[in-house]
Amino acid sequence: MRSDVPGTRRLSVEDRRAQLVECALTLADRGGMSAVTVRGVAEEAKVSLGVVHYCFDDKEQLVAAMIEKVIAEQLEALIGSIPTGTLATGRDALRTWVDEALTAVWRRAAEYPDRWLLMIESMLFSLRQPIESASAGQAMVQHQTAEKYGRAYLSEIGERCQMRWDIEERTLVRAALQMLFGTVQWWLVDRDDAAARNSLTVVAGWIADSASPK
Structure with a gap:
């Protein structure tokens, strides 16, 4: 055609x-x-x-490109939440900026819930495939992409707020993303905005408490 x-x-x-x-x-x-x-x-x-x-080359390659785009759309909200110019420094400032960043990701997911469901659907499909299938590694690619964005964000916001991370950065990122994704997926079930915001505030507090002034 x-x-x-x-x-x-x-x-x-x-x-x-x-x-x-x-x-x-x-x-x-x-x-x-x-x-x-x-x-x-x-x-x-x-x-x-x-x-x-x-x-x-095939549908699997096309689907991989789709999911990479969806993840990037969602997690670019993290990077985009960092304002330009001079930031206030210290733990309170860090907590505020992290809370705003997590909220930005959740709001993006709430605005386009079908895209988040697509990520979940793709991950489950990938996990069910035989290990020799080209689709079997897609779930790992999703998580590696999310980790890349998360580490870029924490490195930047920590530097801007003049804070150093007390927890190994990769461990911190993985735990934070697990809590963020869990919050979004719970919201997809109950659509309780207030509960989601309260959860994200708790997560932001934990992240801020995992840092110390330089």
């Missing part, structure tokens, strides 16, 4: 990949992961099957 949309055939490979990922996410938003097929993505993007196969 050739595209009849003017200019679409002039997209670079990178831009075409981005377009196809967006189309795949649109399909997943409508009907979950089972709705994402190579043919469906081609139809949504109004391109031939060959275009999709040129950009992605």
Whole structure:
């Protein structure tokens, strides 16, 4: 199926990949992961099957790109929450900024709950696959991506607030992300905004108490 949309055939490979990922996410938003097929993505993007196969070796590679984008969208809220300019320093300032960052991620998830569900669905699918399957490692990639964003955030906010971490950074990041993700997933069940905010405040306090002034 050739595209009849003017200019679409002039997209670079990178831009075409981005377009196809967006189309795949649109399909997943409508009907979950089972709705994402190579043919469906081609139809949504109004391109031939060959275009999709040129950009992605198979559906598994396309799904991996989808999930990486979703995770990045969610966790960029962490990095984006750090204001420019000079910050107040010390534990109280750190607690305030961490609380705002965690809340930003939760608000993003609350605004686009289907995207968070897509991450969960993809992780469970990955964990159920045979170890030799290309999809089997997707759950690990998800968590490694989340850890990368978390470590970047803690390094930056700690430096800006003139605080050093008393817990090994990777251990701190993993524990903090587990609590953050658990809070979001609990919110998906009960949609209790106040309970989610209270939980995040507790998490922020624990993170701040895990640091000391430089």
